[in-house]
Amino acid sequence: MLTLLLSIGCSSSVTENVAKHSTKEGEQLYYTIGGQAGIERLVNAFVKRIAQDQVILPYFAKSSVKHFKQGFINHLCATVNGPCKYTGDTMIDIHTGMNINEGDFNHVVELLILAMEDVGISYQSQNKILAKLAPLRAKIIKI
Ligand code: HEM
Numbered sequence: 001m002l003t004l005l006l007s008i009g010c011s012s013s014v015t016e017n018v019a020k021h022s023t024k025e026g027e028q029l030y031y032t033i034g035g036q037a038g039i040e041r042l043v044n045a046f047v048k049r050i051a052q053d054q055v056i057l058p059y060f061a062k063s064s065v066k067h068f069k070q071g072f073i074n075h076l077c078a079t080v081n082g083p084c085k086y087t088g089d090t091m092i093d094i095h096t097g098m099n100i101n102e103g104d105f106n107h108v109v110e111l112l113i114l115a116m117e118d119v120g121i122s123y124q125s126q127n128k129i130l131a132k133l134a135p136l137r138a139k140i141i142k143i
Contacts, residue, residue, distance in 0.1 A: 029128050030082035033121055043073045043116035055107055059098060072139070079132050091139040097143045110131075 030120070034041065047069055050056050077084035088094070116126045123129065 006110075017104060020021070026081040027083075029076065029080045029125065033080065033125050035082070036077065036084075038119070038121075039073055039077050039080075041119045042115055042121065043069055043076065045118040046072070046112055048114050049111040049118070050108075053107075055104065056111065059100075059104075076129075079128060092138050095140045100140055102141055105137060105141050 024140045030039075033039065047065060050060065071086075074084050075086045075088065078086040112133075114125060115132070116129070121129075
């Protein structure tokens with residue numbers, strides 16, 4: 001399914017930052033997508049996409065957007081090996097009880113892909129980010 005999602009509209013036009021930093025093992029992706037500012041741009045675009053989506057928005061009915069944004073920024077930064085530490089609850093603890101099914105999980109991934117398109121992240125970097133998030137699927141979908 002992820003492969004299928006990866007094929008959805010992924011032509012990117014904006015040139016990414018050429019990372020000039022000396023990077024720790026695996027940290028390159030963080031700089032390629034624009035570092036902290038790039039991640040904040042992406043998460044802002046993602047939240048906008050969620051806010052316009054009638055299927056996913058209800059999940060966030062009782063959530064603080066500010067708290068979600070901050071948590072997601074830190075989590076994503078750590079996921080792409082940036083210099084951040086995610087200190088929030090585990091993916092299992094956060095999402096247990098939301099009864100997220102596979103369709104809605106895939107839908108959120110699609111919104112993330114659209115947000116990556118919105119901010120001009122290249123197809124190659126999109127795939128790297130999605131590959132890092134893919135193992136979380138089993139922790140988020142209801143068993
Ligand atoms: C790879 C996919 C996903 C990742 C990496 C992810 C990650 C996160 C993170 C980091 C937070 C904030 C944690 C914090 O409190 O600091 C969060 C919260 C949340 N997530 Fe996810 N999530 C994913 C998929 C989903 C899906 C598919 C849904 C629903 C369809 C969802 C619904 C929520 C909601 C409603 C909250 C806010 C919870 C609250 O108000 O405390 N997430 N998620």
